[in-house]
Amino acid sequence: MKLLNTYEDKEKAEYYLSKITGEKRLASERDGTETIYNLFGDATWTNLFLLDMFELNELKNILAAKNNKLAYDKEKYLSIMKNLTYAESAFSLSIPKHWII
Numbered sequence: 574m575k576l577l578n579t580y581e582d583k584e585k586a587e588y589y590l591s592k593i594t595g596e597k598r599l600a601s602e603r604d605g606t607e608t609i610y611n612l613f614g615d616a617t618w619t620n621l622f623l624l625d626m627f628e629l630n631e632l633k634n635i636l637a638a639k640n641n642k643l644a645y646d647k648e649k650y651l652s653i654m655k656n657l658t659y660a661e662s663a664f665s666l667s668i669p670k671h672w673i674i
Contacts (some may be wrong), residue, residue, distance in 0.1 A: 574598065574617040575664060578624055579609055593620040616664035627660050628653045632672065634640035639674060649674060 580586035594617035
């Protein structure tokens with residue numbers, strides 16, 4: 574399990590905990606006078622998508638547009654892919670080949 578994300582709001586943290594699959598855990602810790610919630614889980618592209626991270630939903634829309642021969646924002650695509658290279662190294666993942674245009 575890896576630390577996937579940190580939340581300041583308990584309800585939001587519990588909501589995202591319920592969305593992800595596989596092994597998962599929510600841990601709270603006090604940071605001064607505030608409590609933060611650390612969401613641990615399996616580092617998969619599916620879980621990152623379910624957590625609304627790295628604009629994966631936008632990437633899904635871009636790829637669908639391209640596959641249907643529709644216009645898409647190429648700059649947005651490049652920006653998302655740049656962020657995914659960070660996610661790839663941070664979470665020991667590989668970007669799926671079908672995401673590369």
